Amino acid sequence: MASTRGGMSLWAAASLVCSLVLCPPMCVIAVVFGVIGLAQIRRNPAMYGARVAWIGIGVGTLVALAWLGGGVWWHLNVRTPMLAGPGDAIRAGMAGDVATFRDGFLPDPATTDEDAARFCSELNRRYGALLTIRPDDQPDAPLGFTNGHADIPYLLRFEGGAVQGVARFVLMDEGKPPPVCRWAWIRVLDAESGDLSYPVSAPPPAANPADG
Secondary structure, three states: OOOOOOEEOHHHHHHHHHHOOOOHHHHHHHHHHHHHHHHHHHHOOOEEOHHHHHHHHHHHHHHHHHHHHHHHHHHHHHHHHHHHOOHHHHHHHHOOOHHHHHHOEOOOOOOOHHHHHHHHHHHHHHHOOEEEEEEOOOOOOOOOOEOOEEEEEEEEEEOOEEEEEEEEEEEEHHHOOOEEEEEEEEEEEOOOOOOEEEOOOOOOHHHOHHHO
């Protein structure tokens, strides 16, 4: 590729080819190859391909930026909420802010403010204030998204002790865009006193894959 003879710069051609692969590592390589190609062409006026090199650099840069933006969006709107669980919404509801609690979940016409307040009040009565919520690593729990949603097992630590729960995070409703990125339901698993679910349309335990 370092030849000083005339003709197309192979570095420039390689830059364009790499940029069309549309993956981050190859796009970075495309930019590097394009810069090398431009330098080679400047040193040897008999060679051509500057436009090809610039196209490779431009496409590679745009694709790399798109991947970076997508990664940031995924981190902020999907990964972080899934790690944190619906903890903020639950804390708000247990503090009496039913509107904020309900806003943390997808709208459910069958559920009223009274239903939401009753769920939060029962959490308070049984367990006290919510301290932490984190994903509960269960080897038999399903991983990844199915039809645009993921059912995630959590460990909820209250003042009165820890209980397990499952919450459904919806990325896309029925797997179709646009992204939703909200909670559909949560179930607190309590074999002794009975499970608590919100909203009222939450599927029964047998319909929840995380329950086995």
